[in-house]
Amino acid sequence: MHKYEKIWITLGTSALALFLIILGISAVHGGHTPAASGIETINPEHVRDDARFKEPGLVKSKSSDHDYDLYFVASAFMYEPGEVEIPVGSTVKVHVTSPDVVHGFQVVGTNINMMAEPGLISTYEMTFDETGEHLILCNEYCGVGHADMTSKLIIVD
Ligand code: CUA
Missing domain, CATH: 1.20.5 (Single alpha-helices involved in coiled-coils or other helix-helix interfaces)
Incomplete structure (x- = not known):
């Protein structure tokens, strides 16, 4: 060769x-x-059995990198909780899941714009530096009550 x-x-x-x-x-x-990529999974049929989502809302964080954890259940056609008060200046990690279909979770006036998907827990961490109200809207079409799905974050002094 x-x-x-x-x-x-x-x-x-x-x-x-x-x-x-x-x-x-x-x-x-x-x-x-x-x-x-750190996506957390959850059995969508047992969201209510999970301590975090049984009575969703704001809880003092056990982690040192944020002040509160805020749990939301997005379902047809509502968010739980329907309204949350957050002390101004707090760093909050938001956790959202759905027990039924895909919903949106957009917090107007912030960078929070996630999907609430059955089987997954979406999270977003942010600091609320100013007092005021932020509407939460569903931006994924989910059925007849889609437009009625709202909640509210109220940043208080
Ligand atoms: Cu839920 Cu649209």
Whole structure:
């Protein structure tokens, strides 16, 4: 065999092997994406059995990086709680889930705009620096009562 031919065959084989290795690695990692991105799951049929969502609302956080956890259940066609008071200056981690269909969870005047999906808990952390009211709206069409789905965050002094 010619010397250059040998080199090219070796290079070609190595490139193919490398390609297959990379493909294998990405396939393995790709399969674990949901867990790695930190999405929490919940059985949608047992949302009410979960202590956090039994009487959803504002609770003092056990974590040091935020002051409160705020739990919401979005269902057809309401949010629970229907209104929440938050002390101004607090950092709040909002957790939302749905026991039925996909709902939206948009807090007007903030960057909070998530989906409430059955089987998943969506979270968003933010600090409320100003007093005032923020309407919560459903921005995913969910049925006849879609437009009636509202709640309210009231930031108090
Ligand atoms: Cu819930 Cu639209």
